[in-house]
Amino acid sequence: SSSHSFPSPSDFTSPSVSCSLAQICRQFLACSAAPPLKSKTKPNGKKPPAKRRSSIWSSKIDLNEWLASNTTTFFNLINLQYSTISEFCTGETCQAMTACNTIYYWYDEKGKKTKCTAPQYVDFVMSLCQKLVTDEEIFPTKYGKEFPNSFESLVKKICRYLFHVLAHLYWAHFKETVALDLQGHLNTLYAHFIVFIREFNLVDPKETCIMDDLSEILCSPAPQPAPTPSAPASTSSPSAQNHVTER
Numbered sequence: 001s002s003s004h005s006f007p008s009p010s011d012f013t014s015p016s017v018s019c020s021l022a023q024i025c026r027q028f029l030a031c032s033a034a035p036p037l038k039s040k041t042k043p044n045g046k047k048p049p050a051k052r053r054s055s056i057w058s059s060k061i062d063l064n065e066w067l068a069s070n071t072t073t074f075f076n077l078i079n080l081q082y083s084t085i086s087e088f089c090t091g092e093t094c095q096a097m098t099a100c101n102t103i104y105y106w107y108d109e110k111g112k113k114t115k116c117t118a119p120q121y122v123d124f125v126m127s128l129c130q131k132l133v134t135d136e137e138i139f140p141t142k143y144g145k146e147f148p149n150s151f152e153s154l155v156k157k158i159c160r161y162l163f164h165v166l167a168h169l170y171w172a173h174f175k176e177t178v179a180l181d182l183q184g185h186l187n188t189l190y191a192h193f194i195v196f197i198r199e200f201n202l203v204d205p206k207e208t209c210i211m212d213d214l215s216e217i218l219c220s221p222a223p224q225p226a227p228t229p230s231a232p233a234s235t236s237s238p239s240a241q242n243h244v245t246e247r
């Protein structure tokens, strides 16, 4: 009855990965079967706090708890999704962390800009996220333990990096994802992630604009009549294609 076709273990090189992926994605879909956002507010628009509470997040749940639980889930699912194609993302195939016409550079703890390959960048992202979400001082799990003042900015940082990984998956590894029949998982994961980060303004729209075309298709409540010419189309002109953005 479901329109999502879950892969059979034989489609994978590693059966254990496929089982856990299908299992987790099923659970995720079952848990997050919330209706799409009804708000017509643009991602860069301002939404009154009272209104945004009506869509997904219930004010009965502590906001930080909600952010923590979703951020941790997205980290795990995006890590898993990347792992399905990681054998194709090498220092040779992906010499830089690219998405569209953007190259992402890693900034180390001292703020030093580092050029690295995509697998190195993803490894930095996943290691940092793992470190943060398992840090009891930042993502407390014990009852009565307070979230730190830096919590929201750290959640934003994690979400920004996770967005880079999703963008790279689409721009560099969509063919391999389709070959594994995992595009349904990727699209569902992406749509949920975009709805989440828009809901709480977690990632700057200047970062996410390279994916706006896809976001509109996957996240709009209803089919759009026609794309608006005023939309920031990053790939529409050849000059835009040739322009490389550094982040």
Ligand SMILES: [Zn+2]
Binding pocket: 088, 089, 090, 093, 094, 118, 119, 168, 172, 173
């Ligand atoms: Zn890659």
